[in-house]
Amino acid sequence: MRLRGLLLGLLLAGCGGGAPPPEGQPDPVAQAASVGAVVDTVGILDLAEADTLNQDEGLTIVETTISIPPSAAGGEVFAWEFTAQELRPVKLLIMRFDQPRDHLELVGESELVVPRQKGLNRFVLREPIPVKRGDYYGIYQPEAGTVPFKKVHNWKTLITIKPLARPWMKREFFSMYGWRYALRVFWRKEKAAQ
DSSP states (O other): OHHHHHHHHHHHHHTTTOOOOSTTOOOHHHHHHHTTOEEEEEEOSOGGGOOBOOOOSSEEEEEOSSOOOGGGTTOEEEEEEEEESSOOOBEEEEEEEETTTTEEEEEEEOOOBOOSSSEEEEEEEEEEEEOOTTOEEEEEESSSOOSOEEEOTTOOEEEEOSOOOSSEEEGGGOEEEOEEESEEEEEEEOOOOO
């Protein structure tokens, strides 16, 4: 029990501590780990690193440098966090690339949220999104930018100004940028029986 508490503390510390949950609500990450689920993140560790905000409206942004790892396959994304530079709406996207068809499939999305404050924000999904190895995460910003980015050499982020299409978007609609957005997702998976 003590080891589990230590591991949970390290996970939360490694995640920068995260935004505190809304008043009166338990921390969903700590809660998932406390019931024995495997919990981890996909994304960057230092969400405060981003320094630039894109003011274009209606951007669909898909991170491709980091994807859902093999260890998360069969699990689900249940929460996400990001740095907000402005208090404008944003939603989380989970996408899957279909190479033969050359399109991105929308696997799941969060509800549209408005950050509670500038800086770090964490949201729990109403409906967790099942994920597979290699799935991508991203965001949709219907208005001008909310989540800032940092230019990073060799980073590969797909961005389009085309309206978010469901369930597929052609890869040709996207351009590749070296912009790393200040966001990450939390996934959980039941531990395998021993």
